[in-house]
Amino acid sequence: MEYENSAAFAQRLDEQDTLSNFRNEFLIPQHQRKDIIYLCGNSLGLQPKAAQQEIATQLGAWQNLAVEGWFQGDAPWHEYHKQLLPPLANIVGALPHEVTVMNSLTINLHLLMVSFYQPKGKRYKILMEGGAFPSDQYAVESQVKFHGFDPKDAVIEVFPREGESTLQTADILSAIEEHSDELALVLFSGINYYTGQFFGLKAIAGAAHEAGAYVGFDLAHAAGNVPLALHDWQADFACWCSYKYMNSGPGGISGIFVHEKHHQNKELNRFAGWWGYRNDTRFKMIPGFDPEPGAEGWQVSTSPILLMAAHNAALQLFEQAGSIPALRRKSELLTGYLEYLIEQINQQQGEQLFKIITPKNKQERGCQLSVICKHNGKAMFDHLVSKGVIGDWREPDVIRLSPVPLYNTFTDVYEAAHYMAEAATQISKA
């Protein structure tokens, strides 16, 4: 698309946008009596209006049915989660019985590493991206220590080449090959939280298996954002949170994927709890753990129904929108527009004040652009906030901006760039 740097052009794109009605399904915070320009779905997605109603419905069931709510009412709680699985499976490219919802993300990463990090002999190392989200680094470090290894030796991180900000797929694949006889697990994020790079997950999964290792993905920044095909890619496991692009509320419930090829494997370790026990006999309370077949067999604890209610409301919007394929088309246009407008600012200023480190190739990114500010970054970011533009700031000099196709408009992007241009003139050169 040939973009234009004008409010009228942005408005025209909004008028042509077949998903524009979905913005009305969200509650948008106000700044000086106007909708804020919210470009922070990478951190916390906005609240769907239906979340309150669905939570209220479950509070009502608690009020009216109390303990009987587990087995009575319109959607008995003991199987409430089941309605979440088909929409989630669509989002991550899985079969419904390969996914479930439980706990929160880092906990699930640990539980899945209990199953899929099984060091044996000289095959005890974990290969991951350098600069992974800190929680993942801590989880991996503590897992290898738990098995008696030294993280300095047992964790292999792959970094970008000198002078580059993002990884080349070829380098990831050759690192896997180079260490092939030592790897127990290859663990990658789907999208790196800092750079916004969307990794070649299919190729990574293929190389990991070729090397004889398991492969798992942390999809915190990818789920609800980019097309995924976990089943076809043969990923062994994956996990994600629901509060970023899935708009399911702060600390919202996490999701997991376990490929069906592992569902019958009794050799895999798991840390079990009663909520993973076979549904039909769970409440007989018999000794000896007998898992429910499928991802549900990894569940541990009683369903947090209020979190699931918020998630339910949010997932229904994805279904109504046509799930990821429909959202992705708009997402590419929106993020492309932001990229174009930022490059216009650099041209006008005659200097690369804003350097986008996220890959230019649409196949290698989702909504997010990570922008390095050449001068006075924090002051520029504060200027944006004062104008009601909410992105987020990452030390030392990066602003992350993520236009989200479910609720952002082309006009949001145009206005955000307008204030960036203002910051460039008033602050960067000050």
Ligand SMILES: *Cc1c(COP(=O)(O)O)cnc(C)c1O
């Ligand atoms: C957001 C994020 C997390 C957060 O984990 P929680 O357990 O939900 O706090 C972990 N890993 C990655 C890659 C993330 O982006």
